[in-house]
Amino acid sequence: MEATREVFWNIQLGVIIDVLAAVAVGIFIYAFYRRIRLWRIGRPDDRFSHLGRRARAFLTYTVAHLLLHGKFFGVTRGWHFRELFPGVIHFFIFAGCVVLFIGTVLVAASHYVYEFLEGGVYLGFSLVLDIFGLLLIIGVILAVYRRYIQKPDRLDNRMEDLMALLLLLIVAVSGFVVEGLRIAATELKTNPDWAVWSPGGYVLALGFSGLQQSTLLLWHQLTWWLHVLLALAVIIYVSLTWNRLWHIIVSPINVFFRNLGPRGALVPIDIEAAETFGVDRxxxxxxxxxxxxxxxxxxxxxxxxxxxxxxxxxxxxxxxxxxxxxxxxxxxxxxxxxxxxxxxxxxxxxxxxxxxxxxxxxxxxxxxxxxxxxxxxxxxxxxxxxxxxxxxxxxxxxxx
Missing domain, CATH: 1.10.1060 (Fumarate Reductase Iron-sulfur Protein; Chain B, domain 2)
Structure with missing residues (x-):
């Protein structure tokens, strides 16, 4: 028997999640559309020229500064790290969010389109998701420590910052609890060799192993619904409040449309055609x-x-x-x-x-x-x- 798992195992009325997910995505898209309308209040700016050059520059930036986090670590010549601790925190949170999002998309694709998460692929997939899920939790804890214990002068802590960190932490931890309950009720008893490929869930499953099967099934259902509804609620909350988590999407867009001209070059003014000089509104x-x-x-x-x-x-x-x-x-x-x-x-x-x-x-x-x-x-x-x-x-x- 090949290693795999049923997406909606022990869950009834899973179609409700499909409907709620569609609603959450719709709210997200509408919120983004409204923000684009807000930006368009500004004057025109020719940032759609040289798209090929922009794409190449963006890919270079993505590899050097997003994937390798060069700019986030504050890497200088000689490989000195000016921002090592903040860079580690951001990398853990960023990488965790991105990998878990991609993992969710792949799970949906495997369930609805073509089943490919089985055997060695499934086990490796489970290991990667657990590792990056743990990195996300560690990153959030370190971020809370830095913001609310170290309190560097340059950070102005707002309620939205704490909310963003707590929401990420709750969703990540609840996901591991769901996984632990599922493993305790299934793989830990029938295929223990599979369970170790999900180290985060496996540790929790060992703690849950003393519970009766009926109790495991009940708590798995409750925590599964709680986890999924929380994740969808986070999407809706971020969309409606334009929480700081939006920078995960907006900042890369800003990088793509950055100025490709010489640094420090001023935008010339057409004295004869200009209706105003400079900006006062x-x-x-x-x-x-x-x-x-x-x-x-x-x-x-x-x-x-x-x-x-x-x-x-x-x-x-x-x-x-x-x-x-x-x-x-x-x-x-x-x-x-x-x-x-x-x-x-x-x-x-x-x-x-x-x-x-x-x-x-x-x-x-x-x-x-x-x-x-x-x-x-x-x-x-x-x-x-x-x-x-x-x-x-x-x-x-x-x-x-």
Missing amino acids: IQNFTWKHLLDLDACTRCGRCQDSCPAYLSGKPLSPKKVIQDLREHLLERAPLLRKRKAETENPGDSGQAMIGEVIGEDEIWNCTTCYACQEVCPVYVEPITKLIEMRRNLVMEQASIP
């Missing part, structure tokens, strides 16, 4: 600039590298991006409504220059590009500060 940024605001992971590496911030001046690249993001979200309903009615969304609300972003912040930037050099997702704070400087000089005649 959030909707006058380009759609790529607005995408930047959502792609920012609030890791604080830009802040730690900023000479103005380190010298005590009132400038934090991270704060600039986050303040602009809050301003965009605050004005979004009005901007959407007025953009649908007219090409001029109006000037009502808080002034972006002076109130949202102080003039001291704008002028204290040295344009050294240290912040953009260390940003793992290619957010561009300097470009935004330069555009606001242009407006101050060319439209408001304000020079320090």
Whole structure:
């Protein structure tokens, strides 16, 4: 008998999960569509040119910085690791989430399309999923330790950060509990050689082995439904609240559309055709600039590298991006409504220059590009500060 397992073993009415999963995916897609509409409030930006070059650059980045995590570890010449501990944490969480997601897709494909998870393939598949599931749990625990015990200055802990970590932890742990109960009720008794290929579930199964079969079956059903409903609830919660977990999707998109031109090159102004000079309203940024605001992971590496911030001046690249993001979200309903009615969304609300972003912040930037050099997702704070400087000089005649 070849090693395998039934996807809906001990589960009745599994079709309910199919319906709920379709609903969750629909909500996810709609939330993403609404966010794209928000970015499109900004001005046009030709970031769809040179798609072949962008694809090659993105693949290079994916291998060097996502799979190998070079930029996340802060690798410099000579193989020095400036961000070793944060890099390890991010790698564990990122790799765990990605591998478990791919594993879920493969399980669905094997169940609904063509069954291929059997024999040695199934055993190896189980081992890989368990290893990366354990890495995810370890990564979350280390992240909680770093955020709430070490408390580095560059991290501003919000409730959404804690919620994201707790949701990942609960889903991962409940998955191992379900696996342990299933192994205790089946493989541990009939095929113990299979069980060891799922080390996380196997250890829990040994603890559950003293329970009666009827108890194992009952608790397996309860925890299975709890685990699946929690996973779908996480998708819906993240979609409706635009939780920070969205950066798993938005940040790679931002990397793909990053500036491929020379670093530090200014966008030229057509003096005769331009209606405004620089940017003084959030909707006058380009759609790529607005995408930047959502792609920012609030890791604080830009802040730690900023000479103005380190010298005590009132400038934090991270704060600039986050303040602009809050301003965009605050004005979004009005901007959407007025953009649908007219090409001029109006000037009502808080002034972006002076109130949202102080003039001291704008002028204290040295344009050294240290912040953009260390940003793992290619957010561009300097470009935004330069555009606001242009407006101050060319439209408001304000020079320090």
